[in-house]
Amino acid sequence: xxxxxxxxxxxxxxxxxxxxxxxxxxxxxxxxxxxxxxxxxxxxxxxxxxxxxxxxxxxxxxxxxxxxxxxxxxxxxxxxxxxxxxxxxxxxxxxxxxxxxxxxxxxxxxxxxxxxxxxxxxxxxxxxxxxxxxxxxxxxxxxxxxxxxxxxxxxxxxxxxxxxxxxxxxxxxxxxxxxxxxxxxxxxxxxxxxxxxxxxxxxxxxxxxxxxxxxxxxxxxxxxxxxxxxxxxxxxxxxxxxxxxxxxxxxxxxxxxxxxxxxxxxxxxxxxxxxxxxxxxxxxxxxxxxxxxxxxxxxxxxxxxxxxxxxxxxxxxxxxxxxxxxxxxxxxxxxxxxxxxxxxxxxxxxxxxxxxxxxxxxxxxxxxxxxxxxxxxxxxxxxxxxxxxxxxxxxxxxxxxxxxxxxxxxxxxxxxxxxxxxxxxxxxxxxxxxxxxxxxxxxxxxxxxxxxxxxxxxxx
Amino acid sequence: xxxxxxxxxxxxxxxxxxxxxxxxxxxxxxxxxxxxxxxxxxxxxxxxxxxxxxxxxxxxxxxxxxxxxxxxxxxxxxxxxxxxxxxxxxxxxxxxxxxxxxxxxxxxxxxxxxxxxxxxxxxxxxxxxxxxxxxxxxxxxxxxxxxxxxxxxxxxxxxxxxxxxxxxxxxxxxxxxxxxxxxxxxxxxxxxxxxxxxxxxxxxxxxxxxxxxxxxxxxxxxxxxxxxxxxxxxxxxxxxxxxxxxxxxxxxxxxxxxxxxxxxxxxxxxxxxxxxxxxxxxxxxxxxxxxxxxxxxxxxxxxxxxxxxxxxxxxxxxxxxxxxxxxxxxxxxxxxxxxxxxxxxxxx
Numbered sequence: 001x002x003x004x005x006x007x008x009x010x011x012x013x014x015x016x017x018x019x020x021x022x023x024x025x026x027x028x029x030x031x032x033x034x035x036x037x038x039x040x041x042x043x044x045x046x047x048x049x050x051x052x053x054x055x056x057x058x059x060x061x062x063x064x065x066x067x068x069x070x071x072x073x074x075x076x077x078x079x080x081x082x083x084x085x086x087x088x089x090x091x092x093x094x095x096x097x098x099x100x101x102x103x104x105x106x107x108x109x110x111x112x113x114x115x116x117x118x119x120x121x122x123x124x125x126x127x128x129x130x131x132x133x134x135x136x137x138x139x140x141x142x143x144x145x146x147x148x149x150x151x152x153x154x155x156x157x158x159x160x161x162x163x164x165x166x167x168x169x170x171x172x173x174x175x176x177x178x179x180x181x182x183x184x185x186x187x188x189x190x191x192x193x194x195x196x197x198x199x200x201x202x203x204x205x206x207x208x209x210x211x212x213x214x215x216x217x218x219x220x221x222x223x224x225x226x227x228x229x230x231x232x233x234x235x236x237x238x239x240x241x242x243x244x245x246x247x248x249x250x251x252x253x254x255x256x257x258x259x260x261x262x263x264x265x266x267x268x269x270x271x272x273x274x275x276x277x278x279x280x281x282x283x284x285x286x287x288x289x290x291x292x293x294x295x296x297x298x299x300x301x302x303x304x305x306x307x308x309x310x311x312x313x314x315x316x317x318x319x320x321x322x323x324x325x326x327x328x329x330x331x332x333x334x335x336x337x338x339x340x341x342x343x344x345x346x347x348x349x350x351x352x353x354x355x356x357x358x359x360x361x362x363x364x365x366x367x368x369x370x371x372x373x374x375x376x377x378x379x380x381x382x383x384x385x386x387x388x389x390x391x392x393x394x395x396x397x398x399x400x401x402x403x404x405x406x407x408x409x410x411x412x413x414x415x416x417x418x419x420x421x422x423x424x425x426x427x428x429x430x431x432x433x434x435x436x437x438x439x440x441x442x443x444x445x446x447x448x449x450x451x452x453x454x455x456x457x458x459x460x
Numbered sequence: 461x462x463x464x465x466x467x468x469x470x471x472x473x474x475x476x477x478x479x480x481x482x483x484x485x486x487x488x489x490x491x492x493x494x495x496x497x498x499x500x501x502x503x504x505x506x507x508x509x510x511x512x513x514x515x516x517x518x519x520x521x522x523x524x525x526x527x528x529x530x531x532x533x534x535x536x537x538x539x540x541x542x543x544x545x546x547x548x549x550x551x552x553x554x555x556x557x558x559x560x561x562x563x564x565x566x567x568x569x570x571x572x573x574x575x576x577x578x579x580x581x582x583x584x585x586x587x588x589x590x591x592x593x594x595x596x597x598x599x600x601x602x603x604x605x606x607x608x609x610x611x612x613x614x615x616x617x618x619x620x621x622x623x624x625x626x627x628x629x630x631x632x633x634x635x636x637x638x639x640x641x642x643x644x645x646x647x648x649x650x651x652x653x654x655x656x657x658x659x660x661x662x663x664x665x666x667x668x669x670x671x672x673x674x675x676x677x678x679x680x681x682x683x684x685x686x687x688x689x690x691x692x693x694x695x696x697x698x699x700x701x702x703x704x705x706x707x708x709x710x711x712x713x714x715x716x717x718x719x720x721x722x723x724x725x726x727x728x729x730x731x732x733x734x735x736x737x738x739x740x741x742x743x744x745x746x747x748x749x750x751x752x753x754x755x756x757x758x759x760x761x762x763x764x765x766x767x768x769x770x771x772x773x774x775x776x777x778x779x780x781x782x783x784x785x786x787x788x789x790x791x792x793x794x795x796x797x798x799x800x801x802x803x804x805x806x807x808x
Contacts, residue, residue: 295478296478299787299790300482300485301779301786304748304767304779307764308486308489309489311767311768311770385625392627396629397749397752397764412630415633416633416753419637420650421643423637423638423644427634427637430630433626434622434630437624438625441621441624441625445621
């Protein structure tokens with residue numbers, strides 16, 4: 001237990017070092033190699049300095065970014081597949097293989113994950129946790145062998161009871177024969193388990209499990225009792241009604257929610273900047289036409305439309321992203337940008353750029369946009385909060401990501417069914433969501449205060 | 461004022477355009493996709509025939525799986541699906557104009573009756589929620605502004621940000637777990653509008669029962685706008701406290717309370733009225749997340765269920781109300797805003 005805590009602390013600290021020391025260093029290094037200056041403008045330096053003085057926001061920023069970058073490597077931390085496994089002469093890295101599969105989804109790699117890879121009968125997937133337990137204590141095999149032997153004994157006694165007499169039908173004879181033929185199968189199982197025991201005893205097997213050895217997609221049906229399970233020693237936060245570990249779902253849900261929100265925000269920003277920029281820069285008829293269109297568009301009941309569409313086609317991650325972006329994501333931003341562009345285009349530097357023959361696109365994106373970034377940056381955290389809220393609501397209503405995707409909203413939906421007896425199904429995702437969004441809001445608050453300070457003067 | 465009148469007239473004229481654009485979009489989507497009333501009727505007929513076929517043998521079962529062409533045509537005619545999409549839409553729109561919303565497939569009642577029967581529940585929760593949020597957010601925002609940057613301000617800010625990060629329906633769920641019996645306290649019921657034995661209760665028992673059912677959903681409604689409203693109140697009061705007229709009032713020697721609550725407060729409340737349009741929408745249409753979570757039979761739950769059950773006339777009917785309320789609500793709140801704040805000039 002203590003060891004696990006220390007391991008977790010080390011992991012978190014190295015995650016912090018990686019995110020906030022190594023990554024920025026690499027970023028600057030690569031930038032310099034590519035010939036960029038990689039120095040911040042002084043006013044941006046000042047803003048960042050001011051942001052760092054707002055401790056609650058700055059620490060929330062460190063925590064959220066660290067956790068998010070770490071969550072990109074969740075397969076190595078929360079998984080039912082080992083980081084490393086050695087059996088006989090063979091070595092394999094199943095967790096890395098799974099991570100690679102998700103990264104390069106177009107090609108699948110093969111790792112040691114079938115029973116046949118370990119000289120055992122059958123082609124089922126291996127229970128690595130059992131493997132790890134056996135590594136610690138080979139007595140696991142003894143009890144397995146004992147159970148198999150007991151099974152043989154059981155079948156033998158059944159055979160003795162059911163020995164067909166002379167008047168037996170052909171069906172009875174067939175059953176008897178079938179039963180007898182099971183025995184050699186079990187005997188070969190015993191031999192393979194015994195073989196595995198020898199391998200383990202000779203030190204030819206090794207395994208390194210992730211720190212939390214459960215996956216958000218496996219069903220733990222061998223546990224005593226019926227799912228959902230309450231929080232316990234092994235499954236820190238219990239399981240849901242399909243026997244899937246709740247903690248694993250929460251952390252993978254964090255990754256999905258955050259990446260979903262980030263992708264939606266970025267895409268929404270791109271569309272919003274283009275539309276708003278065109279409106280503000282060109283003004284006149286273009287502006288009026290697009291304004292009317294936006295007025296109509298933003299009166300579409302957003303959640304209602306999403307539900308209608310999602311009830312017709314089962315949305316995937318990408319489809320849901322594009323739906324939310326197209327229906328809602330770009331509208332708010334485009335208004336901000338429109339206002340900024342309206343103001344900025346009258347400035348002298350814009351006239352200068354136009355006079356020097358810069359194209360309209362380059363005036364908009366290279367000259368005006370960098371001067372209109374402040375509202376975009378301050379708006380971003382709140383955008384993330386809103387998007388995560390939408391995703392959780394959709395998942396909760398059952399019209400979100402495909403069934404089986406680890407998600408907070410789906411857990412909440414389940415929790416509602418077991419409201420009275422399994423409160424952890426509601427409380428854990430709510431707390432995960434509240435804490436995450438709270439920290440993001442703190443970041444947003446601090447960014448707003450640092451980038452766009454508002455001083456209230458007041459008598460007395 | 462002249463410019464503003466034309467501005468509002470222009471916006472009113474835009475309502476029909478917007479309305480037609482949205483409803484046509486939804487109508488077309490609903491017509492194109494599978495799983496509509498014909499498919500459901502087919503399924504029902506098949507099920508019924510399968511039941512009979514079990515007794516009369518295998519041959520007839522297979523024969524009856526085909527629904528005759530004439531019956532299909534009749535079904536389509538009944539649901540107006542034999543027309544092209546534009547023609548069907550025009551017929552539907554014509555019906556709406558004469559307040560004929562069609563019949564619900566599920567309830568077998570006129571859609572308008574179904575919707576109107578759900579209105580009171582949504583209005584009840586919406587109104588209480590709206591007033592409750594004023595009662596909570598205004599005092600909180602005012603005290604926060606007066607004690608800006610004090611310990612009290614920081615502590616309540618945490619509360620406000622927490623409120624911002626927990627959606628209303630999640631708050632309802634948490635409260636139902638904590639206070640709804642089961643694992644922890646048993647104070648409030650798990651959703652519903654009233655108890656089942658409402659009719660047998662005495663007068664006071666009825667009131668208490670209704671209040672018990674009201675508490676959690678209303679808290680969910682309040683949570684929805686809690687953070688924005690409180691911060692808006694605080695910032696707008698702070699803005700006003702820094703204004704010249706407040707300095708003048710202080711200089712005249714007025715007491716602090718008088719300056720804050722009589723002079724500054726009046727102007728600070730103006731931005732809060734912008735939310736009225738949005739609140740109107742909530743009032744009539746409910747929030748389907750909260751209505752589903754707390755199992756309240758209002759407009760929100762009705763529209764949600766109609767989507768699940770593919771009850772097209774009801775989907776379109778609730779959409780009509782939703783869109784109209786939203787469009788008029790926005791204009792309404794702008795009108796109010798312009799009326800109470802002479803500095804506001806739209807359309808310039």
